[in-house]
Amino acid sequence: MTKKDVIIDIRHLSKSFDGVKVLNDINLYVRKGEFVTFLGPSGCGKTTMLRLIAGFLAPDEGTIELEGKDISGIPPYKRPLNTVFQRYALFPHLDVYDNIAFGLNLQKVPQDEIEKRVKKVLKLVSMSDYEDRDVESLSGGQQQRVAIARALVNQPRVLLLDEPLAALDLKMRKDMQIELKEMHRKLGITFIYVTHDQEEALTLSDTIVVMNEGKIQQIGTPIDIYNEPVNAFVADFIGESNILKGRMMRDRRVAFIKHEFDCVDEGFGEDVPVDVVVRPEDIYFTTDPAKCQFKATVNSCTFKGVHYEMWVDTDTGYELMIQDYDPYPVGSEVMLYIDPDDIQVMKKERTANNYAAKVTGEGKVEFLDTEFACDTTGFETGDEVTATIRFEKVDLLDHEEDADLTGNVVVILYMGDHYHLTVKTEAGENIWVDTNDIWDKGDFVGIKILPEDIKLSKRAAGNE
Numbered sequence: 001m002t003k004k005d006v007i008i009d010i011r012h013l014s015k016s017f018d019g020v021k022v023l024n025d026i027n028l029y030v031r032k033g034e035f036v037t038f039l040g041p042s043g044c045g046k047t048t049m050l051r052l053i054a055g056f057l058a059p060d061e062g063t064i065e066l067e068g069k070d071i072s073g074i075p076p077y078k079r080p081l082n083t084v085f086q087r088y089a090l091f092p093h094l095d096v097y098d099n100i101a102f103g104l105n106l107q108k109v110p111q112d113e114i115e116k117r118v119k120k121v122l123k124l125v126s127m128s129d130y131e132d133r134d135v136e137s138l139s140g141g142q143q144q145r146v147a148i149a150r151a152l153v154n155q156p157r158v159l160l161l162d163e164p165l166a167a168l169d170l171k172m173r174k175d176m177q178i179e180l181k182e183m184h185r186k187l188g189i190t191f192i193y194v195t196h197d198q199e200e201a202l203t204l205s206d207t208i209v210v211m212n213e214g215k216i217q218q219i220g221t222p223i224d225i226y227n228e229p230v231n232a233f234v235a236d237f238i239g240e241s242n243i244l245k246g247r248m249m250r251d252r253r254v255a256f257i258k259h260e261f262d263c264v265d266e267g268f269g270e271d272v273p274v275d276v277v278v279r280p281e282d283i284y285f286t287t288d289p290a291k292c293q294f295k296a297t298v299n300s301c302t303f304k305g306v307h308y309e310m311w312v313d314t315d316t317g318y319e320l321m322i323q324d325y326d327p328y329p330v331g332s333e334v335m336l337y338i339d340p341d342d343i344q345v346m347k348k349e350r351t352a353n354n355y356a357a358k359v360t361g362e363g364k365v366e367f368l369d370t371e372f373a374c375d376t377t378g379f380e381t382g383d384e385v386t387a388t389i390r391f392e393k394v395d396l397l398d399h400e401e402d403a404d405l406t407g408n409v410v411v412i413l414y415m416g417d418h419y420h421l422t423v424k425t426e427a428g429e430n431i432w433v434d435t436n437d438i439w440d441k442g443d444f445v446g447i448k449i450l451p452e453d454i455k456l457s458k459r460a461a462g463n464e
Helices: 046-054 096-106 111-124 140-152 170-187 198-204 222-227 232-237
Strands: 006-017 020-031 035-039 061-066 081-084 158-162 190-195 207-212 215-220 242-250 253-256 259-262 272-278 284-286 294-303 308-314 319-324 333-337 344-347 353-361 364-367 370-373 384-389 394-397 405-414 419-425 430-435 444-449 455-458
Touching: 006 046, 006 190, 020 046, 020 061, 020 190, 020 207, 020 215, 035 046, 035 198, 046 081, 046 158, 046 190, 081 140, 096 111, 096 140, 111 140, 111 170, 140 158, 140 170, 170 198, 190 198, 198 222, 207 222, 207 232, 215 222, 215 232, 232 242, 232 272, 232 344, 232 405, 253 272, 284 319, 364 384, 394 430, 419 444
Parallel strands: 035 190, 035 207, 081 158, 158 190
Antiparallel strands: 006 020, 006 061, 207 215, 242 253, 242 272, 253 259, 272 344, 284 333, 294 308, 294 333, 308 319, 353 364, 353 384, 364 370, 384 455, 394 444, 405 419, 405 444, 419 430
């Protein structure tokens, strides 16, 4: 790929609101004619990124280049970009034709040119017979087409779409996905799309940028993102997954659910903790004992329209989701196997909670903006240390009276025999917890860490 192939180049982009960093050192490029989707949960920074590209916000740090020129200081109306919003913002007092022509009239484009361009985009969005209609008489899908036509009539080099289908019902949304994909094919211009809908991203995109907490988690094609997630967050966010603790025994051999399996992954080392992802459709039933790798009992079976979704309890105490075209009755004892190609091994992002801490006195240490009691033997007041707490040693409480600090559950991963939670503290820091208790995303929780569960180690200056 050459520089001529790149239309947008984003370098070291950061943005904060009220002291909270919503984008943290973003680096990516968009190729000419590409359909790129920013995908992630609410609050991940995807809409902020789009608004920075459009010029509605100014970055705190970094640059945005359009075809090699820095556009960071150029106002929105001078950028060769147009944005389609979730709220279509059509003018109720104007008909379809005048809504689409509005921007061209402001630019004093000749009337014959306006008519030519408006009729062209009306045909593109399948609205040729609607130019005299009152926009308030249109359905949601038709209004959405008018909003897209109004953006396209300005002949932008990049079309920005901020969750434009979110207000539509499911059938209309799916129909519009097909139409958007076809528009992109016909126009050949660059589309940058924002959504939290994973299926929508997989359907529309050439490239998906998965985001979480202001950072890019993975960039890749829909197939790459689905089949080769780089971490547990991506695996959980994109489609259904069985995410499990594992141990890489050696190249092409991994252990999880207390069984060993052949796999295709190499380069992790020997006897190394890893995370393992197996998609529900990649666990297979067999009646051949020679092919069976492990046994299980079916504990639920639900028809999902095109397949059955079954939960099974393995012979080693793990719960797995399986999707299959054939149902197995609840209570059935089944034999299962997984092909090596269908096991995705990922490096663990962390194996414990580690925080830059400071010894504040005998038997006291401070981290997460909180002072904790712990064993400080061997350290002196003022020492810079690392405080390590194993995930399973963090207790969550449904009250704050006995808690050391409080926070909200922001991510929940089911790991087959326990839940792995991300809790964001009131100070804005994350703490990770392994628990068998059931919590919901958004729950306000108390956090308790016992003194004996905090382990201190020497920390080199500047090392966090």
